[in-house]
Amino acid sequence: MSEKKLYSYTALFNTPDEIIHATEKVSEKGYKNYDVNTPYPVHGLDGAMKLPPSKLGYIALVLGLSGIMAGLLMTYWMSAVDYPINIGGKPVFSFPAYIPIIFEITVLFASVGTVLAMLLFFFKLPNNSHPLHGTNYMKAVSSDKYGISISADDKLFIEEEVINLFKELGSTEIHPVYYDEVEVNYKNKIFEPNFIMFLVVAFILTSGATYVTLNKLMYMVPFDWMSNQEKVIPQSKSMFYSDGFGMRTPVEGTIARGHIPYPYKGNPEAASAMPNPLLPSKENMKIGQQKYDTYCSPCHGFHAEGDSRLRGQFPNPPSLHSEKVRNWTDGRIFHVITEGQNIMPAYNTQLTNDEKWAVILHLRALQRSLNAKETDLQ
Amino acid sequence: MSSSLTNFGYQGKELPVKVRNIGLALFLIGLVLAVFGYFVEPVRSMFNNIILLTFIVSIGLGSLFFVALEYVSGAIWSVPFRRVMEFFAALLLIVPFIALPLLFNLHDIFHWTHPEVMKTDKLLAGKAPYLNEEFFIVRFLVFAALWILFYFAITLTSKKQDITKETKLTRRNIKISAVFIPVFALTVSFTAIDWLMTLEPHWFSTIYGVYYFSGTVLAALAAGTYAIVNLNEKGYLLKGLDKDHYYSLGALLFAFINFWAYIAFSQFLLIWYANLPEETIWFLQRWNGSWKYISILLIIVQFVVPYFGLLSQPSKKDGKKLKFFALWILAAHYIDLYWLAMPTFSKEGFVLGWIELAYPILAVGIVVLVFSLKSKKNNFVAIGDPKLKRGIEFKL
Ligand code: HEC
Secondary structure (H helix, E strand, O other): OOOEEEEEEEEEEOOHHHHHHHHHHHHHHOOOOEEEEOOOOOOOHHHHOOOOOOOHHHHHHHHHHHHHHHHHHHHHHHHHHHOOOOOOOOOOOOHHHHHHHHHHHHHHHHHHHHHHHHHHHHOOOOOOOOOOOOOHHHHHHOOOOEEEEEEOOOOOOOHHHHHHHHHHOOOOEEEEEEEEHHHOOOOOHHHOHHHHHHHHHHHHHHHHHHHHHHHOHHHOOOOOOOOOOOOOOOOOOOOOOOOOOOOOOOOOOOOOOOOOOOOOOOOHHHHHOOOOOOOOOHHHHHHHHHHHHHHHHHHHOOOOOOOOOOOOOOOOOOOOOOHHHHHOOHHHHHHHHHHOEOOEOOOOOOOOHHHHHHHHHHHHHHHHHHOOOHHHHO | OOHHHHOOOOOOOOOOHHHHHHHHHHHHHHHHHHHHHHHHOHHHHHHHHHHHHHHHHHHHHHHHHHHHHHHHHOOOOOHHHHHHHHHHHHHHHHHHHHHHHHHHOHHHHOHHHOHHHHHHOHHHHHHOOOOOHHHHHHHHHHHHHHHHHHHHHHHHHHHHHHHHOOHHHHHHHHHHHHHHHHHHHHHHHHHHHHHOHHHOOOOOOOOHHHHHHHHHHHHHHHHHHHHHHHHHHOOOOOOOOOHHHHHHHHHHHHHHHHHHHHHHHHHHHHHHHHOOHHHHHHHHHOOOOOHHHHHHHHHHHHHHHHHHHOOOHHHHHOHHHHHHHHHHHHHHHHHHHHHHHHHHHOOOOOOOOHHHHHHHHHHHHHHHHHHHHHHOOOOOOOOOOOOHHHHHOOOO
């Protein structure tokens, strides 16, 4: 066992008033390197010890300001540079929306950073042991006594004088505290190469593990949670069929249910002869209006007057109230819906045949609303 | 024990007559200008009168809230100067008089007082059960009566204790305060809604009451801090009030500066984000023409400057700084109320004429006058309070 050195002289007192008085006297004598230990924070101790205001506040300020900058940069980079999305028509970098985020990051930086700074720089942790630990003095001041400990490396430290001072102040328990030099350090441990190496290794390990988890592991069985399956997935290559297509063309000579092939391809005259099989019943009109509003109204307008809602992103179509279209048969309009016309795309796949006829019923009603027949007015 | 010991050596100094005379002079100047303004531009004057009313309610009601808060929370540090806040609470007594001219001119101020509007406007018709003159006046009178009732209940008990020194009076005040606080919460919200929010009867914001509350407490704290630091420096209070007390006052001020900004921003953020025309109109109005400058000014004056001014620990312990920022915050609160009320009157941009200056003069006059009259023949310190000794010895 190595040689033990004197760390400090300690004295115990019974009441908070006594400790405040003792502290005032000790600091009056000019001692600088001493500490007071109490079981709970005693009001007024800071003043009695003549402690200067803590520097921790400045650290918190600097960290808080860095938090603001970090938050600002993060929100800006994410929303305006890396992944700009239009949200509610607001500018991609909408400052008010990011104030809460910036605020939280500021608080996070300031609070966590301040605690870390306090532990690492002010308390000089990590440390194997503090000389006062495990002493009877520490046991007493962490239950019901109030203690003061004057360090042996104080400039004014002279053993007899300190003991006399404590006696004068009325302490009954005065003890020296010894320590083992190997066990204790006074330096900032975190600046030691070993510790820095440890930090670097920890940093590499955690960030590496995070990277592997998020970018590799998540795509491996079983951590992908069955997200990878042998089934037809839209927009992706099929592994099952040799030609790589997931969608199959129907077997020759067959048709899918409900999909009768259109017989008048490229032949509007022939199509004109088709009669509308639907009656203008309430149900049919309703379906017609629904489908018209969904599929046709974006371009043709709710009232078929060619007042498109697409704001010029697609050429405005002509009004469907024109004499030409009014005079067309239902079959002729059916043809336009099925095949499209010039730049108007075909709506064959979106609408079933019955729905197309229903849309035409609705269109007829719209036309009649502007150009009523004699009989409608009676 | 000798009586000087139980009184903690309280001297019982009175404020110099000068203070009262200054208050009286300001009051008279403001009053004459305000009356004159009423005959020149009645509607404009009435809008200013609303600002005055809500300003005085802020200080008076906020102070009573502070006193009640001390009682229910069992606070110790504020006992040595609680009486100062009680003096400010006396402003509640004159609130009805300030409201009187308004009650006779409701038609010029509030759109919703016109029955034909209430019938034709579908939105307003739905609010008619709440927004009608009779109920409005009844509400105000009930609120004012409650405030005055609680003012007397709390302060008279506190005053009685100066002589009897009974602990049971503290206990009684704790009970009264516990009842007062919910009453305060409701009346302060509805006062804000009635006098300020219904200026724009179509618009609504559910956080409006809290917004006004934050300003209320801030204004009361500022008035109290200014008076307490001043009185303490001039020796009207007990010896031993120190940096620790100052720090606590400053910290509360600082906290409520943040609270105000937090609430103001919350209100703004939700309205801005949802972007609904019926809600954004209120902020657009305050961004219209030169109102934009007042909106920006408000952020700087009521948040940024006092925030950095009171951020550091030493500045909260510095009496000079505290006094400066206390006055600053009072002015900021006045601008805040101006910003809330005036855009309804002048939509194109802010107006600033002699009428707008007359009312703050009147406000300062009223506060100084009421404070000096109230403090006459009253102790500046609640010398009978059982917590007083601990209050003076309070250390952080
Ligand atoms: C993407 C926009 C768009 C949609 C959606 C659309 N159309 Fe058209 N439509 C047009 C355009 C453009 C024309 C004019 C084409 C041309 O130049 O001949 C047109 C032409 C027509 C015509 C012929 C008018 C004429 O005067 O020649 C009819 C009938 C018609 N559409 C009906 C419909 C119906 C019914 C629907 C709903 C199933 C529909 N359209 C959906 C853009 C659209």
